[in-house]
Amino acid sequence: MNWFESRVQLTPKEIAIIDSETKESWTYEELHERVIKVASIFYTKGVRKGDRVAILAPNHISYFDFFFASMKIGAIFVPLNWRLAKAELYYCLNDCDPQLIGVNRKFKPNLDGVETNATYIAIDTNNYIDELYDQKASFDESLHEEDPLAMIYTGGTTGRPKGVVLSHKSILWNAFNTIVSWGLNKEDTTLTCLPMFHTGGLNVLSLPLLLIGGKVVLTAEFDANSVVADLLEYKCTIVLFVPTMYHMLIGTEAFKTATFPDMNVFVSGGAPCPYKVYEAFSKKGIAFKEGYGLTEAGPNNFYIDPNETMHRLGSVGKPMLFNDIKIMIGEGAIAPVDEVGELYVRGNHAFLYYWNRPEETNATLVDGWVRTGDLARQDADGYVYIVGRKKDMIITGGENVYPLEIEHWLEAHPAIDEAAVIGLPDEKWGEAVAAFVVTKMVLTAEELEDYCKQQLTRYKVPKRFFFVSELPKTAVGKVDKNTLKARYSNTDSTIS
Structure with a gap:
């Protein structure tokens, strides 16, 4: 079954x-015509079922061309992270x-010196197909629902x-789960x-909306003021x-004046959201919610009514209709209510x-x-709260410390812009709680x-503070705590 072709039959003239x-737009029918041509290009260049087809480009119509063409002929779509170091x-x-x-000229230097047997094609404009397409190929591949369709590389921060x-x-x-649980139409x-080499850019909303017949507006770069203008111009729903994007967004005059x-x-999504972002939307009376997912599952797994978000601050909600979750402590034991454990997810949306x-x-x-x-807890009403990464948990003097709690409190300080908390090696405590802060004024x-002592138990209060101009980020805007650990693990200072 090719659901995209079924969608084209249902709403051929609607904008996809x-x-x-560039302000160009494509209907479902026009997108399908592109897909047929790209699939033919793939086929004439030797791509067959199971072969990998990669793309190295900013957000662009070619992502959908490549994805749906891969779906048609049974290839495996591989969007490459253009923010990776060359070695990675x-x-x-x-x-x-x-x-x-497929390579956009902007990233062609990234491939200098790489040895590969792959065929390269240039995808520099929206009309790149015209220079490549010769004639329609015929496809007779037998496809099954368990066949691989896409391969998305994780960020590589842990190896x-x-x-x-x-x-x-x-x-x-x-996509099914998202449409039904979130009420998309x-x-x-x-x-x-969000970059479409990331599951958030591809799978959170883009593909679910195309399945239901909605509209996807693409932008290659995040500029907070331009984003506000685009949201208004295209009547985004x-x-x-x-969170890094929201941090920049809520600070603009454009956001403050827009309705x-x-x-x-x-x-x-992508990382726990600072409470100051919740408050910015609450003050404007605009619906806001937090989601949770990972490349290996979904990435959509929970639903929360936006009317509940301020009453259950930080919760991602309850499991969506077509997936299960459990929170485990130790081997084989379900965590009691409000006790922290490792989150497990199950459903048809899981990776192969x-x-x-x-x-x-x-x-x-x-x-x-x-x-x-990831570590999580579930309250008596079934709402789930993400506490942080299991690997980020700090054990100091035999006590478990979850950085997110401290980060939320630090970021509530009016003089702090961003904060990150990690454990650094310490002879006395095993690990010392260390806080890295970006400030708006001198502290x-x-x-x-x-x-910190106003809110936090003594052993949670950071023993080391580092004032930095910015926090290192991963390719999709998460704080890169591994870089912080590598840079500061050998420091002897308790105050920096």
Whole structure:
């Protein structure tokens, strides 16, 4: 079954994709015509079922051309992270061994010196197909729902990037689950700013909306003022940003004066969202909620009514209709109400396996459940709260400390712009709680220590404060705590 072709039959003349930069738009029928041509290009260049087709480009219509063409002929779509260091990018290319790579000229230097047998095609404009297409090919591949459709590489902050293989079924069921649980319909429009090499850019809203017949507006770069203008111009009804984007957005005059009359809800994902972002939307009376997911599952797993968000601050809600969750402590024990444990997720939206990583696949997929590596708790009413990454938990003097609680309190300080908390090696405590803060005005470590003591148990109060101009970020805007640990683990100072 090719659901995209069924959608084209139902709403051929409706707008599917808009390029916010060029103002070009494509109906479902026009997008389908592009897909047929790109699939033919793939086929004539030797791409067959199971072959990998990679793309290295900013957000662009070609992502959908490549994805749906891969769906048609049974290839595996591999969007490459253009923010990776060259060594990591080369690793991904050698790992997936693509038959064909589509490259935007902006990122062509990223591939200088790489050795590959892949065929390169240039995707520099929206009309790149015209220079490549010769004639329509015929396809007779037998496709099944368990066949691989996409491979998305994880960020690589904990070692080499892993290729997460998603089947036709897993991508389709994530879209089903999102549409039904979040109440999406064909009148909805989103603005896709998150890079489409990331599951958030591809799978949170873009593909679900195309399945239901909605509209996707593409923008290649995130500029907070331009984003506000685009949201208003295209009458967007739902949008996903990561907390770093919201941090920039709420500080603009454009946001402060806009009313967003068409917007149903702003969604935050990718990392826990600071409470100051919740408050900014609450003050304007605009619906806001937080989601949770990972490349290996979904990435959509929970639903919360936006009317509940300020009453259950920080909650991602309850499991969506077509997936299950459990929170585990130790081996085989379900966590009691409000006790922290590791979050497990199960559903048809789960990934198939890690490419060329059988041992890591077996460690993550356990009896049909995806071990997320994230810590969570569930309250008596069934609402789930993400506490943080299991690997980020700090054990200081035998006590468990969850950085997110401290980060939220620090970021509530009016003089603090951003904060990150990690554990650093310490002879006495094993790990010392260390806080890194970006400030708007001068603060001292003593002032911050006193501030923390107002809210936090003594062992949670940071023993080291570092004042930094900015926090290192990953490719999708998450704070890169591994970089902080690498830079500061050997420091002896308690105050910096």
